[in-house]
Amino acid sequence: MSRFGHRNVPNLLPLAIEGDDAEKKIAYIRYPLIARMRKTLLLLLLAVLALLSMKKDPLVTDIADQLYINGHIWTTDPSLPFVEALAVKGDRILAVGSNADLNQFKNASTKVIDLKGKMMMPGFNDGHVHFLSGSLGLTVVDLVDAKTMQEAIQMIADYAKKHPELPWITGGGWQYSLFPGGLPNKQMLDAVIPDRPVYLKAYDGHSGWANSKALSIAGITKETTFKGFGELVKDKNGEPTGAFKESATGLVTRFVPGPDKAAKFNALLTGLKYAAALGITSIQNASGSREEYELYDSLLRTDQLTLRTSIAFSAGRSPNEKDIIGWKSIRSQNKNPKWLKTTAIKFLLDGVIESHTAVMIDPYSDLLQLDSIYRGQYAIPIDQYEKWVNRLDQEGFQIYTHAIGDASVRSVLNAYEKAMATNGQQNKRHRIEHIEMTTTVDIERFHQLGVLPSMQPIHAYPGTIDVWSKAVGEQRLPLSFPWASFLQNKTKLVFGSDWPACISLNPIRGIHNAVNRMTTDGKPVGGWIPAQKINLQDALYAYTAGAAYGSFDEQEKGQLKKGYLADFIVLSQDLFKIKPEDIYKTKVELTVVGGKKVHPTGLYE
Numbered sequence: 001m002s003r004f005g006h007r008n009v010p011n012l013l014p015l016a017i018e019g020d021d022a023e024k025k026i027a028y029i030r031y032p033l034i035a036r037m038r039k040t041l042l043l044l045l046l047a048v049l050a051l052l053s054m055k056k057d058p059l060v061t062d063i064a065d066q067l068y069i070n071g072h073i074w075t076t077d078p079s080l081p082f083v084e085a086l087a088v089k090g091d092r093i094l095a096v097g098s099n100a101d102l103n104q105f106k107n108a109s110t111k112v113i114d115l116k117g118k119m120m121m122p123g124f125n126d127g128h129v130h131f132l133s134g135s136l137g138l139t140v141v142d143l144v145d146a147k148t149m150q151e152a153i154q155m156i157a158d159y160a161k162k163h164p165e166l167p168w169i170t171g172g173g174w175q176y177s178l179f180p181g182g183l184p185n186k187q188m189l190d191a192v193i194p195d196r197p198v199y200l201k202a203y204d205g206h207s208g209w210a211n212s213k214a215l216s217i218a219g220i221t222k223e224t225t226f227k228g229f230g231e232l233v234k235d236k237n238g239e240p241t242g243a244f245k246e247s248a249t250g251l252v253t254r255f256v257p258g259p260d261k262a263a264k265f266n267a268l269l270t271g272l273k274y275a276a277a278l279g280i281t282s283i284q285n286a287s288g289s290r291e292e293y294e295l296y297d298s299l300l301r302t303d304q305l306t307l308r309t310s311i312a313f314s315a316g317r318s319p320n321e322k323d324i325i326g327w328k329s330i331r332s333q334n335k336n337p338k339w340l341k342t343t344a345i346k347f348l349l350d351g352v353i354e355s356h357t358a359v360m361i362d363p364y365s366d367l368l369q370l371d372s373i374y375r376g377q378y379a380i381p382i383d384q385y386e387k388w389v390n391r392l393d394q395e396g397f398q399i400y401t402h403a404i405g406d407a408s409v410r411s412v413l414n415a416y417e418k419a420m421a422t423n424g425q426q427n428k429r430h431r432i433e434h435i436e437m438t439t440t441v442d443i444e445r446f447h448q449l450g451v452l453p454s455m456q457p458i459h460a461y462p463g464t465i466d467v468w469s470k471a472v473g474e475q476r477l478p479l480s481f482p483w484a485s486f487l488q489n490k491t492k493l494v495f496g497s498d499w500p501a502c503i504s505l506n507p508i509r510g511i512h513n514a515v516n517r518m519t520t521d522g523k524p525v526g527g528w529i530p531a532q533k534i535n536l537q538d539a540l541y542a543y544t545a546g547a548a549y550g551s552f553d554e555q556e557k558g559q560l561k562k563g564y565l566a567d568f569i570v571l572s573q574d575l576f577k578i579k580p581e582d583i584y585k586t587k588v589e590l591t592v593v594g595g596k597k598v599h600p601t602g603l604y605e
Ligand SMILES: [Zn+2]
Pocket: 128, 129, 130, 286, 498, 501
């Protein structure tokens, strides 16, 4: 059959079976008798084969396991954006359409679920998350909800009181804006916990905060110096303040006892339940390791993985050929990409704007130009970075690079451009992570080079943006987190959270901010840099189909469409019918992954 090609079958069928008169006449006139007989036999054969193959078509014979009816179902499929009903068989979508259309897939064994007009949509795909550290964070001090410095300190004291068994108090989530000058100090902690070491990460993971006990365990004194990416912060007398930036955090963190593998496995189980409750059905891990891969693999093998995961392995500061061999071996041994994907490598090129470690084209607005790091710092020398990008591009890996400042974003585009000029540009989908500041010229280059902006709308939450805005300065603000500018340049957005380096894993909070750029209590009125707001469909798309495109999965997920994976959610209110300011109030009432309910039960049924 293959030599006739699939497309020929439907064209020939009418001639042989139904016999369109006009076409028959032409055939009779054109062909001599023998040739005509041979042709008829051939057409009959084709018709029989076509009928046989139709029998295999699920649309004709298959019966749904579940049939969802009476919904307001947003599919993300532009050819059929809204439908009433959806049929599931096994782990796939059997069909979508009207209640009447889908009735044919129902028999006595089909479970029928009446959505009563509720909104269903594809499950959220978090395009950039650090899921293991986030999950571990669920079991330690969490300052994400602290609104003031006093509140944060109280939460730490309460946690310590509740956990007298812990030798170290760890965790994090603090905001720079809680503290005068943007950074906390050891005295604040010493006042409540003088006798046990405390180490707490900033909400973005780029800075740390320790008490005097932790400093003394780590042997950090006036004499301690730090050279490298970051800073051991000291006061005007040269005394360490208890604050650390970037790699300087390592001065303390190497003394903090880490969780063992069993603790990590259990933390992931907690994380999976949390993600399911938020309607997240896929994640893309932005700091993977072999250990993390093995944890997900064992969750998968024991049937406990309820979230499709793709992993970008961390390249670190100086990868080597041995690392590449390791990544390639994981890539080739991994046999279930539907659940676990291992085809990307992640670089970190700069820091964050709040601590002036993101690399900017023009100096930071709130620093004196005499300051040695007034434009930020690269985490890796550019020539080294370019060399590795080229090497990994050649090996067929997708590349993620963390780049927040406009100069850093430009350096990544340059590196990708050079690598693709050498190795070919076709369908590489290399990505830049975060892009909190860039230029009009570079925004156009994303489209030209096919590079994907992977952005986290929750990072632009106006309630946490003060320190950031001062560092960037008035003049550069119009291109802050420029989602709308990317869409205007026909560039697909990949949305995610960056959890736990953000204030919330909840995609609904991200979508609220993408659409409103306002706090949940409506500030500032009209939105922060309102020209960069985007509409609801675009925001939802970036968190579903756009994110799926970001991991080469757009043929499998991100849309509710026949043959796609049955990953979807039902919401407490219809996002298309409420006021945009109310988006944040939305709850996820049902999460289904691969045809199985994972929330509200939190476990497979
Ligand atoms: Zn990240």
